[in-house]
Amino acid sequence: xxxxxxxxxxxxxxxxxxxxxxxxxxxxxxxxxxxxxxxxxxxxxxxxxxxxxxxxxxxxxxxxxxxxxxxxxxxxxxxxxxxxxxxxxxxxxxxxxxxxxxxxxxxxxxxxxxxxxxxxxxxxxxxxxxxxxxxxxxxxxxxxxxxxxxxxxxxxxxxxxxxxxxxxxxxxxxxxxxxxxxxxxxxxxxxxxxxxxxxxxxxxxxxxxxxxxxxxxxxxxxxxxxxxxxxxxxxxxxxxxxxxxxxxxxxxxxxxxxxxxxxxxxxxxxxxxxxxxxxxxxxxxxxxxxxxxxxxxxxxxxxxxxxxxxxxxxxxxxxxxxxxxxxxxxxxxxxxxxxxxxxxxxxxxxxxxxxxxxxxxxxxxxxxxxxxxxxxxxxxxxxxxxxxxxxxxxxxxxxxx
Numbered sequence: 001x002x003x004x005x006x007x008x009x010x011x012x013x014x015x016x017x018x019x020x021x022x023x024x025x026x027x028x029x030x031x032x033x034x035x036x037x038x039x040x041x042x043x044x045x046x047x048x049x050x051x052x053x054x055x056x057x058x059x060x061x062x063x064x065x066x067x068x069x070x071x072x073x074x075x076x077x078x079x080x081x082x083x084x085x086x087x088x089x090x091x092x093x094x095x096x097x098x099x100x101x102x103x104x105x106x107x108x109x110x111x112x113x114x115x116x117x118x119x120x121x122x123x124x125x126x127x128x129x130x131x132x133x134x135x136x137x138x139x140x141x142x143x144x145x146x147x148x149x150x151x152x153x154x155x156x157x158x159x160x161x162x163x164x165x166x167x168x169x170x171x172x173x174x175x176x177x178x179x180x181x182x183x184x185x186x187x188x189x190x191x192x193x194x195x196x197x198x199x200x201x202x203x204x205x206x207x208x209x210x211x212x213x214x215x216x217x218x219x220x221x222x223x224x225x226x227x228x229x230x231x232x233x234x235x236x237x238x239x240x241x242x243x244x245x246x247x248x249x250x251x252x253x254x255x256x257x258x259x260x261x262x263x264x265x266x267x268x269x270x271x272x273x274x275x276x277x278x279x280x281x282x283x284x285x286x287x288x289x290x291x292x293x294x295x296x297x298x299x300x301x302x303x304x305x306x307x308x309x310x311x312x313x314x315x316x317x318x319x320x321x322x323x324x325x326x327x328x329x330x331x332x333x334x335x336x337x338x339x340x341x342x343x344x345x346x347x348x349x350x351x352x353x354x355x356x357x358x359x360x361x362x363x364x365x366x367x368x369x370x371x372x373x374x375x376x377x378x379x380x381x382x383x384x385x386x387x388x389x390x391x392x393x394x395x396x397x398x399x400x401x
Contacts, residue, residue, distance in 0.1 A: 041072045041080050041088065044355075062360025068092055070343075070375075070382050071358040079355030083335060083346055085388035090357065093138050093374075094381035100130040100142065101376035103214075103327060104154040105367030107134075107397045108192050110170045114367050115192065117151040118142070119378055120235050123180060127151050131192075134369070138383070145190045147197040150178040150237060153214030153269070153327065153365070156397060157189050157200075160253040164219050164396060171397075174200065174224070178211040178232040181239060185209040185232065187224065187250070200224070201250055204257060210241040214269050214327065219396065220276065221308050224250045225260070227267040227281065234289050247281055249309060260311050265296045269328035269338065269365075272304070273349070274392045279304050279311060280336055282325040297324035299338060299347075317351050327365030331389040337373075339363035344375055357384055368393070370400045 042059065049055040060071045070090045074080040094101070099119035106115050114132040121127075127150045128142045157174035158164045172189045179185035179202075186202030186209060201224075203209070211232035216225050227247050232238030247261040247270065261267070265285020272279060278301055285296035301317040304310075318325070323341015330336055334349035344357040344366055359377050367374045368391025375382040395401035 041074050041084060043080070044073050044075045046075060060358055060360065064361055066095070067359055067361050067377065067380060068095065069360065070384075071356075072384070073356040073358050074354075075356070076348075076352065076354045078348065079346060082333070083331075083354060083387065083389045084384075085386065087386035088384060088388075089386055090382065090384040092380060092382050094140065096379050099378035100128070100140065101381045102127075102378055103152050103365045103376070104175070105327070105365050105374065105376060106154050106156055106173055107367065107369070108156070108171070108173060109397065109399070111192050113192070114369075114374065115154070115173055116365075116367075116376060117154070117175075120150060120237065123237055126180075132374070132381070138381070140381075145175070145188075145192075145195055145197050147199055148175045148177050148188050148190065149180050149183045150232065151175045152178050152211070152231070155215050155217055156393070158217060158222065159189070160222060162222075164217075164222070174215055174217070176212040176215050176226065177202075178213075178238060179209075180232070180237050185212045185228070185238070187212060187215060187226065200252060201257070204243065204248070207243055208239075210243055210245070211238055213267070216270055216272060218272070218276070218308060222252065223309075224252060225270060225272075225279070226250070227270055229266040229268055229284070230288070231266070247279075247311075258309070260309075261302060261314070263314075269326055271328045271330050271336070272392070273330055273334055274332050275334070276308070277304055278302065280317060280328055280330070282328050282338060284324045284326055286324040299325050299328065299336065318345075318347050318353070320345060323362055326363075329366070329368060330392045331368070332392060332394075333389070335389065337366065339365045339376070343377075344373070357382075367391075370394055370398055 102119040103117045112135045116130040118128040133139045154175045156171040162169040175188045177188045184202040187200040189198045209228045210230050213227045213229045230241050245264045246259045249260045250257045264283045268284040269282040283296040283298045299317040302311040303313040320340045325338035328338040336347045343359040346354045363377045372385045
């Protein structure tokens with residue numbers, strides 16, 4: 001989660017969260033103009049770049065205050081041939097005057113919609129949930145859910161006893177609620193059809209998390225793995241941290257919670273490899289109260305040990321060349337995708353940078369769809385269509401295998 005402030009969110013409306021909760025769901029609708037920029041795949045000459053610091057700035061340019069261009073940059077033939085494919089094209093879907101497209105990006109089959117969290121503005125105007133309707137030309141609406149105070153990352157949530165194998169039990173959404181000065185940070189389950197919510201976890205043995213950031217559910221054990229960072233404190237809606245930056249594993253059947261990794265500046269996004277043998281964790285320590293690019297902007301990889309409960313062999317998987325890696329997902333070939341300072345970066349399983357979906361501004365997260373990927377850059381929503389890559393959770397979430 002990055003530190004931004006946009007006083008124009010909701011066209012200047014400042015609405016108390018307490019006024020909204022009794023009348024859920026409350027929805028704001030927006031009329032936007034879709035700007036279209038088609039993209040071909042641009043090859044990157046790494047040898048030229050190695051001796052020319054201006055190479056990339058001359059390759060692609062953007063208007064950072066109003067980005068409308070998207071480019072597909074191929075660093076490796078694998079990106080062009082196997083990740084994107086010859087039919088890939090890209091365009092901008094939305095360009096708003098507020099930051100509706102920040103984090104999460106979770107699909108719900110019951111509503112055929114993708115749920116994205118907006119960026120933080122103020123305690124009087126809490127984080128919204130932006131709903132992208134896939135059945136209605138990616139139209140958007142905005143809402144909030146009871147018990148979700150300041151949402152950030154999230155995932156699909158199969159409660160204990162649900163069948164994750166074939167999608168017959170539609171999942172609930174699981175929001176990482178960063179909390180505020182009154183509410184504890186934790187994990188909140190929501191049925192997006194009814195607005196029904198349930199707090200799944202909100203403490204570590206009685207201790208307040210700092211700002212729970214992102215989560216994944218293990219598809220075999222059902223355990224919830226999540227990160228905790230300090231971004232609520234940096235954005236002035238959470239108290240000073242009293243617990244380290246750590247990765248946790250929570251068993252929702254027994255209530256057991258354990259720390260599985262520590263030693264981060266700011267652990268942020270996390271993701272499993274498709275074979276469930278590796279956990280990737282991003283460290284966004286380069287962004288705290290402001291940017292300091294001498295601090296971590298790194299993806300770490302861990303072996304998931306055979307018990308599927310513990311980690312080993314921590315190692316550096318990748319360091320990004322622009323901004324820092326935030327939200328992270330894998331595809332079924334084991335490639336690792338992350339939202340970074342200029343768009344999405346894609347690495348092979350061995351850590352080779354294969355290419356970028358470049359928008360010229362920070363992309364905090366994204367969402368795989370069948371044959372497509374949605375890219376979030378706060379005020380803008382982009383789509384790359386006709387790709388060959390398949391997101392790790394596409395088969396489970398969409399039933400398209």
